[in-house]
Amino acid sequence: GAVVSQHPSRVICKSGTSVKIECRSLDFQATTMFWYRQFPKQSLMLMATSNEGSKATYEQGVEKDKFLINHASLTLSTLTVTSAHPEDSSFYICSADGTLGGYTFGSGTRLTVV
Amino acid sequence: GENVEQHPSTLSVQEGDSAVIKCTYSDSASNYFPWYKQELGKRPQLIIDIRSNVGEKKDQRIAVTLNKTAKHFSLHITETQPEDSAVYFCAASFSISGNQFYFGTGTSLTVIP
Numbered sequence: 595g596a597v598v599s600q601h602p603s604r605v606i607c608k609s610g611t612s613v614k615i616e617c618r619s620l621d622f623q624a625t626t627m628f629w630y631r632q633f634p635k636q637s638l639m640l641m642a643t644s645n646e647g648s649k650a651t652y653e654q655g656v657e658k659d660k661f662l663i664n665h666a667s668l669t670l671s672t673l674t675v676t677s678a679h680p681e682d683s684s685f686y687i688c689s690a691d692g693t694l695g696g697y698t699f700g701s702g703t704r705l706t707v708v
Numbered sequence: 709g710e711n712v713e714q715h716p717s718t719l720s721v722q723e724g725d726s727a728v729i730k731c732t733y734s735d736s737a738s739n740y741f742p743w744y745k746q747e748l749g750k751r752p753q754l755i756i757d758i759r760s761n762v763g764e765k766k767d768q769r770i771a772v773t774l775n776k777t778a779k780h781f782s783l784h785i786t787e788t789q790p791e792d793s794a795v796y797f798c799a800a801s802f803s804i805s806g807n808q809f810y811f812g813t814g815t816s817l818t819v820i821p
Contacts, residue, residue, distance in 0.1 A: 628808050637797060637811045638752070687751060689809075697742075697809065699751040
């Protein structure tokens with residue numbers, strides 16, 4: 595089945611630093627990847643849609659200069675949280691089209707900004 | 709845009725009983741409705757899905773029903789087991805691929821042994 599690998603699974607960083615999260619589709623090409631954010635005990639909130647070779651489309655209220663998304667190839671999309679602050683601490687998860695239809699989610703990244 | 713509402717937010721059932729989770733959506737153009745199970749700190753796992761040309765789908769102990777006219781769909785889990793305890797999310801999309809999902813707010817299901 596379709597597999598999306600997401601790294602790192604956990605990261606702790608100091609306030610003001612940047613963190614890069616990677617999502618790779620291992621056995622299929624993902625022309626579209628989606629990035630979600632999930633606060634504890636809350637639903638997944640779509641942050642942006644990442645299309646290979648073009649600029650990401652951000653949801654209303656998501657700062658594109660803070661959450662940089664790059665989808666340089668059909669198998670890799672990255673989310674960089676720039677100048678992270680404690681309020682950016684969250685669970686970030688990507689998803690991509692699966693070969694059998696529907697979406698495959700990455701394993702998620704728990705970001706803690708101290 | 710699409711708005712998905714999900715109820716209840718928490719649900720406790722005795723082992724062996726049934727559990728029902730309901731969702732409504734607002735955009736009649738939505739035509740793909742997956743359900744995800746998410747255990748604490750893990751990725752959501754697709755457990756069942758339904759397309760708008762189908763009214764009901766069943767997979768062993770899990771079933772989903774869809775009422776397009778009323779714009780609501782439900783997840784039914786029968787003969788619940790402790791390992792069914794998790795957070796369940798419904799979602800709506802305009803297609804099975806290429807479009808984002810709009811998620812419900814989640815239901816925390818606890819199955820009491």
